[in-house]
Each structure stands twice: as structure tokens, then as C-alpha cells.
Amino acid sequence: MKIGIDLDDTICRTTEIVHKKLEEYAENINLNPLDIMNDESLKEEFFQKELKEAYKEVEIKREAKEVIRRLRNKGNKIYIITSRSDNYHGIDFTQITKDWFQKQNLEVDEMIFSVDGENKAKACKEYQIDLMIEDNPYNFKKIRELGINCILYDDRGKFDLKQDYYTSWLEIEKYIERNH
Numbered sequence: 678m679k680i681g682i683d684l685d686d687t688i689c690r691t692t693e694i695v696h697k698k699l700e701e702y703a704e705n706i707n708l709n710p711l712d713i714m715n716d717e718s719l720k721e722e723f724f725q726k727e728l729k730e731a732y733k734e735v736e737i738k739r740e741a742k743e744v745i746r747r748l749r750n751k752g753n754k755i756y757i758i759t760s761r762s763d764n765y766h767g768i769d770f771t772q773i774t775k776d777w778f779q780k781q782n783l784e785v786d787e788m789i790f791s792v793d794g795e796n797k798a799k800a801c802k803e804y805q806i807d808l809m810i811e812d813n814p815y816n817f818k819k820i821r822e823l824g825i826n827c828i829l830y831d832d833r834g835k836f837d838l839k840q841d842y843y844t845s846w847l848e849i850e851k852y853i854e855r856n857h
């Protein structure tokens with residue numbers, strides 16, 4: 678089976694590290710984090726300066742590595758399908774992302790960058806993904822609309838959905854074992 682997996686906030690704790698970086702950054706320039714996020718140019722400047730470091734330092738989620746390894750060992754192919762860009766105002770996040778996987782000692786079969794929303798759904802279709810694991814409800818909806826099975830991952834209590842969402846990697850593994 679081809680399993681597509683989102684990266685930020687699905688495999689790793691991106692929001693947490695970005696918030697931490699934002700607080701430090703705001704303190705350094707004597708602003709409130711919200712002042713930065715509410716101002717387009719300050720926000721862009723923050724992301725351009727800090728996102729690379731955040732992606733370098735981001736922590737992997739509990740059990741993600743072990744479950745992905747077991748899924749691969751059972752013959753599944755793992756596709757990382759992420760909105761991380763290869764050209765964010767001239768910054769290419771692909772190498773930093775590949776290095777991060779290497780540092781984690783986590784092998785995957787393919788990485789697809791710069792896709793979000795409808796484009797992510799299209800990428801799932803193009804690569805004939807059998808199951809996508811995603812934390813973003815908009816992406817989840819778009820992927821399902823193209824007839825691709827997708828489950829929503831949420832370990833931070835963000836969503837109030839009653840079905841098809843999973844709060845840990847062990848639950849995801851059980852779901853796959855039950856259904857495939």
C-alpha cells in the first residue's frame with residue numbers, strides 16, 4: 678500500500694517550535710508576538726529569518742518513527758507529502774527537510790514538496806496514494822473529495838470531529854492493520 682503522510686504537525690511538532698521561535702524573536706525586537714502575526718510584512722520577515730532553524734530543530738512526535746518504520750517493514754511505501762516549499766521567497770526547504778529525516782534515522786520512499794490544499798489532493802491522486810494521514814482539515818476535505826482515503830491526525834485537541842481522526846501514531850497503526 679502507498680501511504681502518504683503530511684509532515685508538519687503530523688510527524689513533527691512544528692507549531693510548537695514556531696511559537697517558541699516567535700516568542701523569542703518578538704522579545705528581541707520588543708514586540709508582542711501577536712503584533713508580528715497581525716502584520717504581513719513583519720510576519721514574512723519572521724518566517725524568512727526563523728523558519729529554517731525551526732525546521733532544523735523541530736521534534737518528532739511520539740511513536741511516529743517506530744510506526745512508520747514498522748509500516749515500511751511490512752512492505753508499505755511511505756510518501757511524505759508536504760506544503761514545505763522548495764522556493765519560499767527564494768528559500769529552499771527541501772535539503773533541510775531531508776537532513777532532518779536523516780538525523781532522525783527515518784527512511785521514507787519519496788518526498789513531495791510544495792503542495793497544499795487542492796494541489797496536495799492532486800499529488801495524492803498522481804502518486805496513487807491509498808491512504809493519506811493529514812492534520813489539516815482543509816487538506817483532509819480536499820483529499821477526500823478526490824476519492825482518496827484520508828484520516829485526520831490530531832494530538833492537540835484542535836478538532837471536534839467525531840470520526841476518522843486519530844490522536845496517536847499507535848492508533849493510526851491499529852487503523853491500518855484493521856482496514857488493509
Ligand SMILES: [Mg+2]
Nearest residue numbers: 683685686812
Ligand atoms: Mg500539517
